[in-house]
Amino acid sequence: MANDMNIQEVAEKAPRLRSKKGHERRVNASIYAILIVMSIIWLCPFVFLVLQSFRGESGGQVAYVIPKQWTLDNYRFLFEGVAFSLKALVKDVPAIILTVVTNAIGVLGMVKFLTRKPKNPFEKTSGNIKGALLVFGVLLLINVMRCVDSTNCDFVQWFMNTLTIALFCAVIQTIMVLSVSYTLSRMRFKGRKLIMNVVLVLGMFPGFLTMIVLYYLLKMMGLTQAGAVPGLILISCASSGMGYYISKGFFDTIPKSLDESARIDGATRFQVFLKIIMPMAKPIVIYTILMAFMGPWGDYVFASYVAFGHKASYNVAVGLYRWVNTNDYQGYFTRFCAGGVLVAIPITVLFMALQKYYVEGVTGGAVKG
Amino acid sequence: MVGESMNDLDYLRLSKPQKFALKMKKFFAGLPARLLGALKGLLMWFVNLFKGIGSFICDLVTTYIHGDWKTKVSYTVMGFGSMARGQWLRGILFFVFQTVFNLYVWFFGAGYLSKLGTLGTVETVKKGRVTVYGDNSFLILLYGVLTIFFVVAFIYTWYVNVKQNKMSEKILKSGKKLKSAKDDMASLLDNQFHKTLLAIPTLGVTVFTILPIIFMILVAFTNYDNQHQPPGKLFTWVGTANFETLLASPDNKVNFDVTSTTAESAALTITAKNGDILTVNTADVAAAEAAEALTAAADTEFTMVEQADGTYQFEVFSEAGESVSFVGKDLLTVKTPSFSYTFKQVLLWTLIWAFFATFLNYFLGMLVAIMINKKGIKFKKLWRTILVMTIAIPQFISLLYVSKMFAADGLINGMLMNWGWISQPLPFWTDPTWARVTIIGINIWIGIPYLMLIATGILMNIPADLYESARIDGANAFQTYMKITLPYMLFVTGPYLLTSFTGNINNFNVIFLLSQGKPLGLDLAGNAGTTDLLITWLYKMTVTDSNYKLAAVMGILVFVVCAVINLVVYNFIPSVKNEEDFQ
Known part of the structure; x- marks a missing residue:
């Protein structure tokens, strides 16, 4: 207790304060040592993974890390049989329509971003170059994905499947989550508490409990095995509204008076949502997109159940898992490493680029529960 | 005694344990009243329901007439x-x-x-x-x-x-x-x-x-399993039989009486290699021989066939491949593991796991965050980025790879043996205790970065002058941690701890990708392994065993466990009760 301490005691502490600098230095040195050791532990598996993906010797994990024989064969194996042709964009009428529509939307979006007028005097430029680049990137990605013919190449096929699922989830789940969280945060209507309680209760049931029923529902719609990719998109998006907690917490922090003043000015609820809340919700939108996009890359359980026995509709997790756990572990281990590296790189880069938003999301979520 | 007569000031004077004891006391003292309240609420709910139905019909009729x-x-x-x-x-x-x-x-x-x-x-x-x-x-x-x-x-x-x-x-x-x-x-x-x-x-x-x-x-109330699989077979309602199987089934003991007459009254207990499965109460020469064969073959299969006269035929395939069989009742007591025993074991491990996975990660993650954020530590961003790698890289890659690292023929055992530190591979995935510790350890590797991120955000919000005044008062690092950092963190992240705990009860990925629940426990039923959580056992029941009825019961029980934990904890965390307070 502060007030209990008398002057004498303070005086006794004085020499200690003087030697504080040396003490501080020792503490810092030990912290550095701990952090360096931790960094090594944290990085080692990933460094080993990369090293072993270049290993020429076959077999599973071996007792040394640096390959005796360096090779790119493992990567070559992953891309064996893949073909790329621009013809896929115009091969028949639906393909042409799809090409025209997606590119038109993309170009329009880019133009809109580039010609955007500044909303307030503090914005320097009139165009939003970052936004335009993003649209361009997505457009390019879609076009390239359609040109890749991966019927004879397992890994590329799996990668494409996962990418497709991830892109669709990123869009649909985000819309679902944002609409639910906005509604529950902002509007007061009959049944609101009921909905929140029902979601809370449903959330306590383990997810895999309903696997067989979901499988059957998908089977009825023809969305298993060959149709596993749209099936997985449907399942992962359908109930995604239940994960509204974090973004609701975010919306709760935006003052309600903003909505009210806009409503007084004659804006409808829809306009408030679109014109006032959404521009302010950029961090949480990016967080939701990031989470929705990253989810499918690690989805093993349900994906393997739905795509069972149909190699062409595996995702990367299922395909690579089967390589090491069901297939020939000795023969496929280094290929698994190579595949893992190729999957990890884009995800990691994306995550690191958007890390700021992730941190905001998890911190906000942890505080608000 | 306390409680009623106490005002806020008295309460504040109490020490931490006293406060906690008081809270617990209040909670349990309040239980009967609360139960009564819940019953009353339920009753009122029914009354209101019928009232509602009455007025509903009344409304319909009057609307129709008028x-x-x-x-x-x-x-x-x-x-x-x-x-x-x-x-x-x-x-x-x-x-x-x-x-x-x-x-x-x-x-x-x-x-x-x-x-x-x-x-x-x-x-x-x-x-x-x-x-x-x-x-x-x-x-x-x-x-x-x-x-x-x-x-x-x-x-x-x-x-x-x-x-x-x-x-x-x-x-x-x-x-x-x-x-x-x-x-x-x-x-x-x-x-x-x-x-x-x-x-x-x-x-x-x-x-x-x-x-x-x-x-x-x-x-959960039917007999839907691999014996009753549509469209080939029907399944039907069986009431609460499945709940009894999972919660109250006794260990199956089947008694054998060997019909051989040359009985010697010597008790013989057969212990199988991996736990006690078979006991022979009395033995004769034939039974002893059979028992020896059983011991040798305890790792392999043996089958029991019930005869028409109520006795059992017991068949064991010995290692040589020959079949030893004898008929009888009341001599051999064969104990096969029950589902209720297995459920208790798995539940226990699930709770232990959730406890360690939550709190070890929580405190270690906080510690790391404090270290990184300490004044005078450089390259903060670098340390953070390195740790965050485990969040960014999909778990099926990192965990599968790490799981192979710890395997008997994996990197770690290989290196240790090359250096001559060990002669036998360490049983990371083959010994139950080793496997459990390894899993908790690897989970720290996965979990610290999350906590580090969360704690970093919250630590920034602690007013710096609190630390300043603590330092002037002469508190050392440990004291400031115990008196300022920890209470603040616990207060702010209370709800998170709760969700994290229930999340860990259902943490499928870590267990499935690391050990798949292995090593299998010989005293466990239903293919359960010693590192299986309820959720991975549920998965095995669904996918491997097609034992849907028990999987459904397990799902309900997992729900009950989570709900109970939530209910109890919600009573201790005031901050989650009133959501409007945050707005």
């Missing part, structure tokens, strides 16, 4: 009143819903609904080469539930339809105008915007979460 002919027609043709009064959009929607409902129920749903009581009686039979399919219990249950959903939705919509008419009449009588279709559409983007936003998510959750969960809850 309503005009348009309203009266609407009782049978939904939406007629709305259409006749010019609200064509609402009218058409009501009418379309009624038509779809009728078509569905009469041509499809009614058949399934009527069989819901038995789940089908006509067996699938093979006539020569042709299979004649009978009832499909799975479909009957699924579509039966779906039909009930539809009926409830229909009754509600029908009620809304009637109420609409009542309201419309009232509005017209008062001389006002009704809303046009255009107004309706506009209000969907304005006052009724929540309906627009929630429509698709609600539909998705209803079809893909609520319907399946109700289906599986019902499956």
Whole structure:
């Protein structure tokens, strides 16, 4: 207790304060040592993974890390049989329509971003170059994905499947989550508490409990095995509204008076949502997109159940898992490493680029529960 | 004694343990009152329910008597009143819903609904080469539930339809105008915007979460497993038998009495290599021989066949491949593991795991965050980025790789053996205790970065002058941590700890990708391994064993465990109770 301490005691502490600098230095040195050791532990598996993906010797994990024989064969194996042709964009009428529509939307979006007028005097430029680049990137990605013919190449096929699922989830789940969280945060209507309680209760049931029923529902719609990719998109998006907690917490922090003043000015609820809340919700939108996009890359359980026995509709997790756990572990281990590296790189880069938003999301979520 | 007479000041004077004890005391002292309150609430709920139904019917009747002919027609043709009064959009929607409902129920749903009581009686039979399919219990249950959903939705919509008419009449009588279709559409983007936003998510959750969960809850009361798999076989209702299997089944003991007459009264206990499975109470020469064979073969298969006279034939395949068999009762006691024992073991490990996974990660993660954020530590961003790698890289890559690293032929054992530190591979995945510790250890590797991120954000918010004054008062680092950092963190992240704990109970990925629940426990039933959590065991039951009935029971029990933890903890965390406080 502060007030209990008398002057004498303070005086006794004085020499200690003087030697504080040396003490501080020792503490810092030990912290550095701990952090360096931790960094090594944290990085080692990933460094080993990369090293072993270049290993020429076959077999599973071996007792040394640096390959005796360096090779790119493992990567070559992953891309064996893949073909790329621009013809896929115009091969028949639906393909042409799809090409025209997606590119038109993309170009329009880019133009809109580039010609955007500044909303307030503090914005320097009139165009939003970052936004335009993003649209361009997505457009390019879609076009390239359609040109890749991966019927004879397992890994590329799996990668494409996962990418497709991830892109669709990123869009649909985000819309679902944002609409639910906005509604529950902002509007007061009959049944609101009921909905929140029902979601809370449903959330306590383990997810895999309903696997067989979901499988059957998908089977009825023809969305298993060959149709596993749209099936997985449907399942992962359908109930995604239940994960509204974090973004609701975010919306709760935006003052309600903003909505009210806009409503007084004659804006409808829809306009408030679109014109006032959404521009302010950029961090949480990016967080939701990031989470929705990253989810499918690690989805093993349900994906393997739905795509069972149909190699062409595996995702990367299922395909690579089967390589090491069901297939020939000795023969496929280094290929698994190579595949893992190729999957990890884009995800990691994306995550690191958007890390700021992730941190905001998890911190906000942890505080608000 | 305390409690009632105490005011806030007295409370503040108490020490930490005293406060905690007081809280616990209040909680338990309040339990009877709370239970009574809950009972009263339940009773009132029922009373209100019946009152509600009464007034509901009363309302319907009076509306019918006082309503005009348009309203009266609407009782049978939904939406007629709305259409006749010019609200064509609402009218058409009501009418379309009624038509779809009728078509569905009469041509499809009614058949399934009527069989819901038995789940089908006509067996699938093979006539020569042709299979004649009978009832499909799975479909009957699924579509039966779906039909009930539809009926409830229909009754509600029908009620809304009637109420609409009542309201419309009232509005017209008062001389006002009704809303046009255009107004309706506009209000969907304005006052009724929540309906627009929630429509698709609600539909998705209803079809893909609520319907399946109700289906599986019902499956828990049937005998749906690999012996009763539609469309080949039927399954049916069995009441609470599955719950008894999982919660209260005794260890199966089968007694044998060898009919051989040359019995010597020497007790013989056979201990199998991996735990005690077989006990022989008395032994004769033949039984002893059989027992030896059993011991040798305890790792392999043995089968029991019940004979017509109530005795058992016991067959063991010895390592040489020859079959030793004898017939009898009451001599050999064979103990096979029960599901209830296994459930208790798995539940225990699940709770231990969740405890360590939550709190070890929590404190270590906080510690790392404090270290990185300490004044004078450089390259903060670098340390953080390195740690965050484990979040960014998909778990199936990192965990699978790490799991292989710890395998008997993996990198770690290989290196240690090369350096000559060990001669035998360390049993990371083959010894139960080793496996459990390894898993908790690797989970720290996965979990610290999350906590580090969360703690960093919160630590920044602790007012710096608190630390400043603590330092002036002469508190050392440990004291400031215990008196300032920890209480603040615990207060702010209380709800997070709760969700994290229940999340860890259901942490499938870490266990599945690292050990798949292995090593298998010989004293465990249902293929359970010693590192299996309830959720991974549930997965095994569903995918490997097709034991859907027990999987369903397990799902319900996991729910109960999570719900109980939530309820208890919510009583201790005031900050999550009132959501409006945050706004």
